[in-house]
Amino acid sequence: MSLLLRHRFIVTGQVQGVGFRPFVYRIAAANAVTGTVNNSSQGVIIEVQGTAEQVETFGFDLTDKLPPLARVVSLHAEPTDPVADESGFTILKSTGGAGHSVLISADVATCPDCMADIATPGNRRHRYPFTNCTNCGPRYTITRSIPYDRPMTSMACFPQCPQCQAEYDDPMDRRFHAQPNACPACGPQVWLTDPAGTTLARGDEAIRMLAEALAQGRLAAVKGLGGFHLVCDAASDKAVAELRRRKHRPDKPLAVMLADLEAVRQLAVVVPAEEPWLTGIRRPIVLAAKREPLAVSPLIAPDTNFLGVMLPYTPLHHILLDTFAQAGGSEIPALVMTSGNLSSEPIALGNREALARLGELADLFLLHDRDILIRTDDSVVRVNPASGGPVLLRRARGFAPEPVFLAEPGPTVLGTGPELKCTLTLTKGDQAFPSQHIGNMANLETLAFYREILDHMQDILRVRPELIVRDLHPDYMTSALAEELGQTLDIPVIKLQHHVAHIHAVLAENKFTDPVIGLALDGTGLGEDGTIWGGECLMVDPESLEHQRLAHFSHIRLPGGEAAVRQPWRIAQAALWELGVTAPGAYPWPWLAQFEQESAFLPQMLTRGVNSPRTSSCGRLFDAVAALCGLTSAISYEGQAAILLEKAQDMTETGAYPCPLKSADPVSLNTLELVAAALDDLGQGVPVGTVARRFHLGLINGLTEMAFAFSTLLDIHHVALSGGVMQNLTLAAELPRALERAGLIPLVHRHLPPNDGCISLGQAVWGQRYLRLHE
Ligand SMILES: [Zn+2]
Ligand SMILES: [Zn+2]
Known part of the structure; x- marks a missing residue:
């Protein structure tokens, strides 16, 4: 008989709640080794015993054949003393404790196997909204503490029925140690209530009643994975308008959930780089180009050419969309799914909290008894058309806590x-x-x-x-x-x-550790000189932590402070005032119809500098140009003016406004010249689309020339790009390319x-x- 070896492996990373231990069990069986596997606070500890060859192949399999959701951060192996008379391979009970180095997985969209379970009549999980397995389901949102085991999750109060327990205990089953494992007999349930909390229906009947009400144009609050959604029929102008009215959200784009990729294609032009985001395990909202004429209500995203779309990520969503389609909602069944909150408040979490906070917003409430322990909004992603890479607008569900x-x-x-x-x-x-x-x-x-x-x-x-x-x-x-x-x-x-x-x-x-030129193209942030910064060219050295403000955008005053942020016309008029333009000339100011009185007071405010802080903000520059173009005078959500300006561009235009550097200490990028050129063009009747495009291109040129000038001066060739304005796809796509053409190397998020x-x-x-x- 050959000599037995025993090795201990300690694996850290995303290795709990992702089917890791059953995977270890399977490769142990395949290599005929004995031993144990244990979730501990240090990571997953594996001990295997066998011949040198068996132990070695086990080690290879451990790194080569990982389950889809597992992510190994470190793997440590050491020999240890063999155990006499060991038979078989055992999965030990988890041990907690300090010094934890295991990552809890983010929540994972329903896997194809579980989708098949809920779609198959006769399956014991047919239409069961809480179906999951080790490859999918809730994780972060239901985890109270570590180690990630059922007692530490909000599934602790649902003892498994014998059938579920048997799956949970069988290392060969897809639900082996799936902590949220459940079925209709033992798991969480849904029910439907009115705003007073009176139960109207339970279980499948609740979902059917809800789908019918949605098809009739009613508004509902639906408890999901990381919080509540407000839901209505996306095809109904009346329902969408009512949702906007109740949520005090007149214009901000709303997200839409559709049953599958085919349905998404009816509403949006999906490019290949967007597909994996739509269908992958994270399932963010993806901003895809609208397909006009829009087959759902135009009120969903009136300000932009993009539509926020997502596919179902829980069994409840799949069942709800399916039932809504049967209820004869509309040709392309689509549901508005927006965070269940009043504007700017966090997403609602508990049943009672939802009834209290959303009672005025929804006609019906679909509740369930699996607690959401950690609230997490839907994530939002755009795909950069130039690089194919993601531009995250909101990072939450599906990403946290990675x-x-x-x-x-x-x-x-x-x-x-x-x-x-x-x-x-x-x-x-x-x-x-x-x-x-x-x-x-x-x-x-x-x-x-x-x-x-x-x-x-x-x-x-x-x-x-x-x-x-x-x-x-x-x-x-x-x-x-x-x-x-x-x-x-x-x-x-x-x-x-x-x-x-x-x-x-x-x-x-x-992971970049050399000095860079940093372009922060942002809304506003307090600067080191006490003024408000936001269009900054910085030298940043991540090793020595030195930084220097190399240059900034032209200053514009914000007459009225916060009021100017909500009313971009004030910034437009302040920018014109900086240029010496104090009254409308060839071009009538578009805001005078609505704000003539207030406008008359502005010169006085600006001259005296009363409540008119100076800012070098890039976002406020976009506000000024958008208002000058007559796209908006007052906004209802952050970034609205810039979104309208981005949308307005005539992409066939190739001209660019001048945006030169101006020597001073520090140097400034003369962004006011962009405003002057726009005013000239508008005065000569040049269309807004042309003006918007020339502004974007002028700014990109100006930024590139500025970065190039400092690159030469400082012998630094990397340019790091950040700030809220980089959410603008024109800048996200075209600025890095322009920098590359100038021989610079852009770094992006x-x-x-x-x-x-x-x-x-x-x-x-x-x-x-x-x-x-x-x-
Ligand atoms: Zn699954
Ligand atoms: Zn069960």
């Missing part, structure tokens, strides 16, 4: 994020964990959500920060929170300028949004480096 892998390990740092589109980030070793999108910190509900996420992430990552990095802005809620946490934890709090954080975020995502959703990552990674430098 880490960003960093160039170097370091101590744990908390980046507390900005005010709007807020996220927080905790680092651990060489990984950074950005939270899901948290939202607008200006309201109390969001603050509570933020604290929940912070506690939860510290718990599941088993970390405590040694340093907190916050924004410079003293009035941000996240700044106050950072100071409070710093005191509680007795750790230092350091401030980092908003746009410097933007650039550090892109660098971290690219890969895992996080270019908007303020990336700030906390930049802060945290900057802080890690700061601690290493000051060791």
Whole structure:
């Protein structure tokens, strides 16, 4: 008999809740080794015993034949003492404890096998809305703590029936140790109520009643995976208009859920690079080009040429769309699915909370009794037509809590994020964990959500920060929170300028450690000189942490402060005032019809500088040009003016406005010349589409020339691009190409949004480096 060897493997990464242990069991059986596998706080610990050859092939299989959702971060192997008389291979009970290095998986869209189960009459899970297996289903949203085992999830209160238990215990079954495993006999149930909470129907009858009500134009709140959706028939103008009215959301685009890719193609032109996003396991909302005339209500996304579409990602969605189609909704069954919240509040979570908060919004409530422990909105992705890569607009469900892998390990740092589109980030070793999108910190509900996420992430990552990095802005809620946490934890709090954080975020995502020229094309953030920054050319060195403001956009005043952000006509008039234009000439100002009185007061405000802070913001420049073009005078959601300007472009136009550099200290990019040229053109009756296009191209040229000038001066060839304006697909597609033509190497976001959703990552990674430098 040949000599027996025993090896111990410790595997970390995304290896729990993804069918990893059954996979280990299967390859152990295939290689005829004995031993054990155990989920522990250090990772998955595997011990295998067999001949040298058996143990070696087992090791190969372990890395080569991974299940689809598993992601190994580290694999450590060491010999250990053989165990006498061991027979068979055993899956041990999980052990918890500190020092955790296992990643909880993000939530995963229903797999084809489970879809077949729910679609097959006679299957015991036929039309069961909570069907899942080790390859799919809820993860992050139902996990209270680690290790990821049923008692730690919101499935703890659903003891499995004998049939489910048998699946759960059978290593050869697709549901072996599927923690959320359930069936109609033992698992969660749905029911339908009116806004008062009176039950109208249960189970399948509830879904049928809901589908019929939706087909009749009613509005419903539907409890989903990471929160509630407000739902209505996307084909019904009346229903969509009513949803907009109740949600106080007059114009902002709404997302639509369709049954399959074929249905999506009826409404949108789907390019190949968008398909894997639509059909993959993450299932974000994808902004795809609208197919005109739109086969659903035009009220869904009136401002843009794009439509937010997504495919069902839970069995409940699949069943609901299927039933809605049968209820004879419309030709292409499509449901509006928008976050169940009032504008700017976080998405609703619990049944009672939903009835209380959404009672005015919905006619019907589809509830269920599986608790959502961690609220997570739908993610939103655009595909960059030039690179085929994603531009994330919102990173949440399907992504969180996945880490960003960093160039170097370091101590744990908390980046507390900005005010709007807020996220927080905790680092651990060489990984950074950005939270899901948290939202607008200006309201109390969001603050509570933020604290929940912070506690939860510290718990599941088993970390405590040694340093907190916050924004410079003293009035941000996240700044106050950072100071409070710093005191509680007795750790230092350091401030980092908003746009410097933007650039550090892109660098971290690219694991890039050399100095770069950073273009932060953003809304607004407090600058180091006390003015409001937002169109910045920076030198950033991620090693030494030095940075320098090389240049900025022309200053424009914001007459009325916040009011100017909501009423872009004020910024347009302020930009004209900077150019010495104080009254309409050949071109009548489009805002005078609506705001003539207010407009008359502006010159006085501007001359005296009363409540008119100066800004170099790129976003506000877009606002000014959009308002000058008459596209909008007052906006109802953030970014609306820029979205309208992007849409307005006549893509056949090739002319570009001048946008030269102007020597000063620091240098400025004379973006006011773009406004002057637009005014000239408009005065001569040049169509708005031409003006919008010449503006975009002029800005791209100006930015490229500026980057090139500093590249030559500083001998730096990489240009990092970040900021909310990079959500604009024209810039996202054409600016990197223009930089490349100039011999520069662009770095763009890969895992996080270019908007303020990336700030906390930049802060945290900057802080890690700061601690290493000051060791
Ligand atoms: Zn499945
Ligand atoms: Zn069951």
